[in-house]
Amino acid sequence: MKKGPAKALIAGIMVVGLLPALAQGVLPREDVIWARRALAPITLDGVLDEAAWAQAESTIVQYGQDAGIPGSGWKVESGAFTPTDPTYATLKFLIYENQLYMGARVLDAYVGGSEEFNRFDGLLMALKDHLDTYAPKPPSEYLYSWWYRDDPDPQPPGQLPAFKGRWAEEPIGSPRTPEQIDAWDAATVVHGLSNDDTVLDEGYTVEMRFNLTPMGYDVTRPEGDVVEWNISIYDCDGFWPFNAAIFTSNRVWWQSPWGNDSWYNEVRVFGRPDVTVASGPVPAVGAEFEIPRLITGVTVDGALSEMAWGDRYAASFDIRYGDDALRQTYAAVGPYRAGQYQPSVNGGLAYVADPGDATVEMFVAGETLYLGFDVRDMFVQYHPDFNRWDGFLVTINERVEQGPDHQLMGRRLSFQVAADGTASPQDYLATLVSEGKAQVALQLKPGTAVDTLGIPDTGYTAEMAVDLTGLGYTPGLVEGPVWLGVTLLDGDSFIDPIEDSYGTRTWWYREYEGECCSVWAELSSTLVGVGQEPDEPLYQTYGRSLSYPNPSLQPRISYWLPETNRVTLEVYDLRGRLVERRVLGESGNGFHDVPVFSQKRMGSGVYVYRLKLQDPETGVLRSTLTGKTLILK
Numbered sequence: 155m156k157k158g159p160a161k162a163l164i165a166g167i168m169v170v171g172l173l174p175a176l177a178q179g180v181l182p183r184e185d186v187i188w189a190r191r192a193l194a195p196i197t198l199d200g201v202l203d204e205a206a207w208a209q210a211e212s213t214i215v216q217y218g219q220d221a222g223i224p225g226s227g228w229k230v231e232s233g234a235f236t237p238t239d240p241t242y243a244t245l246k247f248l249i250y251e252n253q254l255y256m257g258a259r260v261l262d263a264y265v266g267g268s269e270e271f272n273r274f275d276g277l278l279m280a281l282k283d284h285l286d287t288y289a290p291k292p293p294s295e296y297l298y299s300w301w302y303r304d305d306p307d308p309q310p311p312g313q314l315p316a317f318k319g320r321w322a323e324e325p326i327g328s329p330r331t332p333e334q335i336d337a338w339d340a341a342t343v344v345h346g347l348s349n350d351d352t353v354l355d356e357g358y359t360v361e362m363r364f365n366l367t368p369m370g371y372d373v374t375r376p377e378g379d380v381v382e383w384n385i386s387i388y389d390c391d392g393f394w395p396f397n398a399a400i401f402t403s404n405r406v407w408w409q410s411p412w413g414n415d416s417w418y419n420e421v422r423v424f425g426r427p428d429v430t431v432a433s434g435p436v437p438a439v440g441a442e443f444e445i446p447r448l449i450t451g452v453t454v455d456g457a458l459s460e461m462a463w464g465d466r467y468a469a470s471f472d473i474r475y476g477d478d479a480l481r482q483t484y485a486a487v488g489p490y491r492a493g494q495y496q497p498s499v500n501g502g503l504a505y506v507a508d509p510g511d512a513t514v515e516m517f518v519a520g521e522t523l524y525l526g527f528d529v530r531d532m533f534v535q536y537h538p539d540f541n542r543w544d545g546f547l548v549t550i551n552e553r554v555e556q557g558p559d560h561q562l563m564g565r566r567l568s569f570q571v572a573a574d575g576t577a578s579p580q581d582y583l584a585t586l587v588s589e590g591k592a593q594v595a596l597q598l599k600p601g602t603a604v605d606t607l608g609i610p611d612t613g614y615t616a617e618m619a620v621d622l623t624g625l626g627y628t629p630g631l632v633e634g635p636v637w638l639g640v641t642l643l644d645g646d647s648f649i650d651p652i653e654d655s656y657g658t659r660t661w662w663y664r665e666y667e668g669e670c671c672s673v674w675a676e677l678s679s680t681l682v683g684v685g686q687e688p689d690e691p692l693y694q695t696y697g698r699s700l701s702y703p704n705p706s707l708q709p710r711i712s713y714w715l716p717e718t719n720r721v722t723l724e725v726y727d728l729r730g731r732l733v734e735r736r737v738l739g740e741s742g743n744g745f746h747d748v749p750v751f752s753q754k755r756m757g758s759g760v761y762v763y764r765l766k767l768q769d770p771e772t773g774v775l776r777s778t779l780t781g782k783t784l785i786l787k
Contacts, residue, residue: 183674184222185409186422187211188436189247189254189373189381190429196250200343200361202257209431210246210257215387217241217406220560224551224637224672225409225419227560231272233392233402239263241389241406249373249425254381258360264391265358266349267300267309272403273390274301276315277360280413282382282420282490284370289481290493291382294369295319295413298340298362299388300348302326308394311350314342315360319413337365351394378426382487382671384410385421409670411559416670418561419637422487441676442486445469445636447745449683449712451519451619456577456595458515458526458615461684468515468526473642475509475660484662491671494660497541504656508532510644514546514662518677520710520747521632523550523620531613533646534602536573542645542657545570548583548618549667551637553626557668562637564667565625569594569616570643575604577616591624593617606647633679633744637672639664679745681712709750709783711763718742719767719776725750726762733761740770750783758785 192206215221217228217240230237239262246257258277267274276299282291297318302309304325316327321338323330340362346355364381366372371379386407392400405411409419422439429436446469452460462468474480481492496503508531515526527546534544545568552563567583577596579587586592595617598604602611622636623629641661648654659665663673711723721738734751750763765779 183422183439183441185225185419185674186424186439187213187247188429189249189423189425190431190433190436191373191425191427192248192250192255192431194250196248196255196361196363198339198341198361198363200341200359202246202259202359202361206248206431207246207257210248211436212244212246213408215241215243215245215385215406215408217389217404219406221406221408223635224562225417225670226407227411227418227557228406229404229411229559231403231405233404234400235402237389237391237402237404238400239389239391241387241404243387245385245408247423248431252366252372252374254364254366254373254383254423254425256360256362256364258362259357260360260387261357262389262391263354263356264351264394265300265344265346265355266351266390266394267302267313267315268307268390268393269301269303269305269309270307271301271303272388272405273393274299274388275358275390276300276388277362278386278388278405278411278413280384280410280416280420281364281369282416284382284490285368286370288493289478289490290416291490293412293414293416296321296338296364297413298360309349311347312344313348314344315340337368339363349394351392351397373425374427376427378424378429380487381423381425382490383421383423384408384412384419386411386413417668418559418564419671420487441635441674442488443469443638443673443675445523445675445677446517447678447681448517448519449681451522451524452617454524454593454595454617454619456597456614456616458528458617462517462524463515463526467682467684468517468524470513470515471662472511472513473640473660473662474511475506475642475644475658477509485673487671488663488673491663492661493665494658495665496656496658499539499541499656500653502653504654506646506656506658507654508644508646510642510658510660512642514640518622518632520712521621521623521627521629523622523636525618525620527616527618529613529615529642531644532610533608533648534571534598534604534611534614535606535645535647536571536604537606537645537647539645539657540643542647542655543570543643544614544645545577545580545643546616547581547639547641547643547661547666548620549639549641549664549672550620550625551667551672553622553628553634555626564637564672566667567592567618567620569596569618571596571604571614573604575602575614583618586620586624589624591621593619606649608648608650630747631741631744632747633677636675636677638675639667639669639672641665677745679714681714681745709785710747711750711765711781711783712745712747713765713779714745715741715743715767718770720770720773721746722766722768723748723750724764724766726764728760728762756785760784
């Protein structure tokens with residue numbers, strides 16, 4: 155009845171980088187950075203004068219600019235919508251022993267703070283606590299700022315930031331214990347005079363140390379570790395004294411805005427003993443999950459009967475309530491972000507007699523993401539209360555559309571087992587279904603009935619198809635990252651005794667669309683035909699083009715390019731006559747999909763097509779791809 159551990163898939167290597175995302179396709183990870191190991195101790199004095207800082211990896215966080223998809227953003231708290239002195243900060247990272255060091259150089263003409271929240275400068279950060287027994291691992295707050303909540307304004311000129319959060323005392327600014335200082339410490343140099351705008355400042359420099367041991371990390375192990383971290387930079391201008399013409403209070407963040415809550419995403423800070431300030435380029439960091447690309451999709455009937463499903467072709471993982479060992483098999487930060495929850499039902503928490511248990515599979519074909527769900531459930535039922543649903547939430551981020559905080563918008567694609575045993579699309583999935591951009595279907599397994607009689611069932615299977623162009627992916631060029639989370643909802647309700655009823659939610663990477671953190675998945679660049687071994691791609695270099703479906707009334711061509719080319723499509727009948735010629739323009743590296751014919755109605759028969767691939771600059775012919783397609787009417 156139960157299945158084995160998840161099958162972890164790691165995508166092809168990508169280069170770590172912090173460049174803005176200018177186009178879809180294979181993108182550098184914008185939620186990761188390496189902290190190189192320093193070869194000598196670092197003194198916290200706010201100067202950043204150690205030689206190691208010059209070799210440290212760095213990133214820029216700038217107001218009004220995306221610091222990295224999918225979770226970064228910015229927000230005005232009060233005052234002018236567009237600040238006259240926007241935040242511009244350079245962040246650098248190092249490790250020494252089991253300590254993470256951060257250097258921050260923040261350019262700011264108005265440095266200071268106040269007793270009011272949001273009207274201050276400073277750094278709000280979080281570290282996920284890997285020693286906590288809860289799943290997922292919760293954040294601990296690290297606030298280092300000019301917010302002195304208990305001191306009346308005006309704040310004294312020359313004041314330095316204070317510590318607040320897990321490793322600090324109340325009220326803000328109180329002396330800290332040696333244990334707190336050992337866990338977290340910092341020093342700041344203000345380039346000017348804080349809380350005084352008589353003469354404009356140049357900004358401030360922070361040198362900060364995080365002791366990773368009390369948070370459950372160990373970057374000294376040979377394999378290193380990945381620190382789950384995020385930062386929000388607060389900026390208040392025109393407040394010392396108050397100047398209504400320039401006053402603004404705002405913030406900009408890298409992946410998540412909060413220190414005591416887990417929103418959107420997080421920064422993965424990589425540290426390993428052999429990655430030092432003298433070891434050369436940092437290792438590449440790839441995706442956490444790879445979604446295979448098949449040449450054709452499936453009929454969405456809920457049966458999971460086609461050959462495309464199963465370990466041979468689709469990527470898969472298991473979700474199981476109460477299985478801590480299973481969560482540990484998830485890739486990268488998956489063991490710390492996956493989790494479970496049992497809400498109160500009928501005023502209490504009943505014993506979970508039949509824990510939720512499912513296998514989820516997925517692949518992409520053309521522009522469509524297909525998901526399959528195989529649920530093993532002794533009590534399949536319908537209930538209108540969300541906490542008692544049977545069904546799934548699939549959360550996917552939009553590729554272009556942004557939310558209110560300028561982060562990539564998350565969408566909740568959910569379905570429930572309906573009273574008649576069908577799939578009832580909910581939330582944004584219902585919207586996509588109504589727009590013809592999604593399908594969902596469900597089938598009950600033999601011996602299963604949707605009721606609350608307590609008669610043992612065997613479960614259900616379901617299929618979902620999502621046209622990714624409905625989530626902002628480019629038509630004809632669906633590739634690159636997909637930010638995913640999957641939540642299994644399992645409600646077991648009983649008439650007698652009603653107190654035995656319960657509901658649970660168990661999730662892979664993230665529970666809901668606005669939470670931290672989705673898996674960074676990549677759509678595979680290897681095109682595979684069902685019936686063929688998955689490790690045998692259908693192209694090599696410029697490789698083979700494929701016509702599908704074949705035969706078809708409206709056939710399409712799939713092909714792969716290793717670099718940008720000027721593409722021209724020519725189609726001939728069997729007598730060698732040119733029946734259509736289209737200049738497709740420049741196509742970049744990756745998988746492409748185009749119709750064989752434009753709007754012309756072609757007669758039945760066999761047609762030969764040729765793709766001419768030319769150097770965009772010189773026009774030199776690099777390669778020619780040919781194939782046949784069959785039209786039957």
